[in-house]
Amino acid sequence: MDARDGEKPARFTLTKEDVFPWEEFLEKLLIAWQLGDYSDVPPQFRPQKRIPQFVLDGFPKEPLANKLKILATLRQQGYFTALANRK
16 A cells, blocks of 8 residues: 555555454545545556445445445446455
């Protein structure tokens, strides 16, 4: 991940033991999707086609587990590029 605010470190790495801040990340993604400004969005989460409005409207009301399922479903439906398999 890269930081665009000029603060150091500009990059950081997560290990398998670290807990990713999904709730905060998904909140920022939703704002970017609503605005159509993907400049701060990682390429793997940039929509390839317009996300339906009903998904954007309902997304914030869902619990985290459902948000992750919605994200996976959108990816399966071609809204995002496939994730690379990491070994």
